[in-house]
Amino acid sequence: MNKFWIMTTHTYLSKLKTKVFFISTALILAFLVLLVNFESIILTFAGEDEDKIAVLDESGELFDLMIIQENNDELILEPFIQSLEEGKALVSDGSYDALITLDLNQEGLPEATFYAKNMSDSQLQTKVQQQLQQLKTTLATAQLGIDQVAINEVFSPIAMDTVALNESGKSAEEMNQARGIVYVMLILLYIGVIMYGSLIATDVATEKSSRVMELLVSSVSPITHMFAKIIGIALLGLTQIFIFVSLAYMMLQAKGEQLSEFLGSFGLQDASLTILLYGILFYLLGYLLYATLAAMLGSLVSRVEEANQMVTPIILLIAVAFFLAMFGMNVPESSIVTITSFIPFFAPMLMFIRVGILDIPIWEVFLSVGILIGTIILFAIVGAKVYKGGVLMYGKSSSFKDIKKAILLTRKE
Template sequence: MNKFFIVFLHTYINKLKSKAFIITSVISVALILLVSNMDVIIAKFDKEEVISVIVLDETKQLKPLLEQHLSNTDTHINLISYDDSENKATEEVIEGNYDGLLHLKVSNENLPVATFKAKTVTEASWINDIQRALQQVKIMQATEQLGLDPAEVAKIYEPVPFEKIALEKGAKTEEELDAARGIVYVLLFLIYFAVIFYGTMISTEVATEKSSRVMEILISSVSPVTQMFGKIVGIAALGLTQFTLILSAGYIGMKNRPPKEDGAPSNFIEFISFDELPVITVIYALVFFMLGFLLYATLLAVLGSLVNRVEEANQVVSPVIILMVVGFMIAMSGLGNPTTSFIQVTSFIPFFSPMIMFLRVGMLDVPILEVILSISILIGTTIALAIIGARIYSGGVLMYGNAMSFKNIKKAFQITKK
């Protein structure tokens, strides 16, 4: 056990002190803080920006109405009357003197028709504001022509009251499902990236030690099995450290955002009601995250022991990555409908259950026996893979020469017996 902790601490501390870990952690934290407050930063730069749009109003009546509706938007759009020709106005826009040209006229039904010109139409936010405001003008004029009461028309466009009530005992409400969907979405990405980055790191680490012949020195003092599990736990701890830094930065960045004026959730944390998250959901998240990582990490460590160079390690882990991607895609598809039979069946397959069973327990009221069965299968598979993998690893780290093949697994078993 003492040697296990030596390998664990050596792996963890060396990786923790490496330039790659420090640089990626600093960049990741900076990006998380930037992205979580991107809209606030953009708003600060765009706060004083005023959009200038030339208006050619053939009716002489639409422009004032349009300005009235645009005054209710957050975008500062200045509509400027223009008395010269449309060609001259177009040249002004091309030269950059104005942001756009809006040509207003009426159709045969005496309703607004507009043509908008700009150097590019990629700035869809303020262009859409103009289009929506003009749509309101059209509705208002059409209402007047038909002799309808505006208040009655407003009632027509009001959303239909549609309350969703779950009859099943313990079923989540629509708001709870939206919140659960958010936290499940986050965890799915965490499991996926943990296996992609840290799982492949284990196989690469083993292959690097073999290619540099360091492995021959290590096995003289520490058993291969101790090495394998020491590396797995060490890199798992490294991943938890980096994820803790990143998630903490994201939590702080979102928690400190200013509240919105309309009372809507100002950040993802408020949307998923993180402070009110059930304790059992957090426990399930940790259990499935750790078991899923251990399962894939053990498999990748074994495969890494069967190759001799880092280049071969990158090739041999590809099937495992594909398996992970398949599980991830199934889970993503299940976010919209987690009650399908396909999702239920795949939640018991050990290579998929860390993501898919957590998807179910996070969004549905799954019977505890199904959860226990899924976790038991996952634990049993991980233990079986660890026992078999330990024997393959013990022989694999001593094998040099040929590239990875299925014959190498048989040879690794034979070397272990000796």
């Protein structure tokens, strides 16, 4: 056990001092800064929020009605009494964002023409169209003798309460909180497996290329060395997560925004402790499963370039699991989600979705976790044999047939 912790500490500290760790951490920190301040950055580059619109009212009565009903703070409507060509010229030189000509058709309803320098700003067109639609509705209801208050009452959203007949079923608020946690955990698991799984495989290949591996496997057992590397890099990942969370918290404090408000925007405020514990459990089990595979496959190659090729199937597996999870977020009760939640490669994501969103029997959770743990143990046993023989195999290797060679090499020793 002493050798295990020595190797774990060595793996952790050696990776902590590398340029790759500092560069990846700096890039993710920069992304976090961008994410937290995204709205401010957009507003800075966007300039003024209000759009200045010139209105050429050929009917002589529609503009006044638009001003009376205007409820859009992002539109500034100004009357325009000059010619149409002069209005187009002012739009072209940027004096106005757009020009609208208004008139009444034969039915006494408004019709309009929209002029802009280009049609790339679809949001502006939508705002103007909504304003004109409201104007048309006002005039049409007035012609029919219908009170505007009655119209508003007709189009107001219906009040509908939701009641779960299953007493143990989750409420709408609990479902939203569960979805928020599930989203966060899925993304963390997806990114964590890709980043740290690849790091484990390349680290093993790097040690083999320097011939350090031969000395290591002669002093400690392969399974000790393999899991020391897995745990060491897991600690490295936890260090990065701690740095990211600390920075995000400090930025929120600097902006004067409370942590509860930020978590509330993702539906994570007052989240269930049970769901959080399930999230941590499935995250750790998912990491161990894929990390064990990455270490096993990384032991078969001698170059970093080949290591990246060998972990491609792992990345494809986690990608399939992620897309299934995104599908399962909307239909968690579907058969494909239920079945895949018991398949070890997909269980960390799919079973977590079912636990977080649905009310499922506890035996299904235990069965999925048991299958997952059993698969990890199986891969650990097989992986240790492959690892022991694989670390002594040199030369070009990118075929899964080398797994059999590594096991045979282990038996000969």
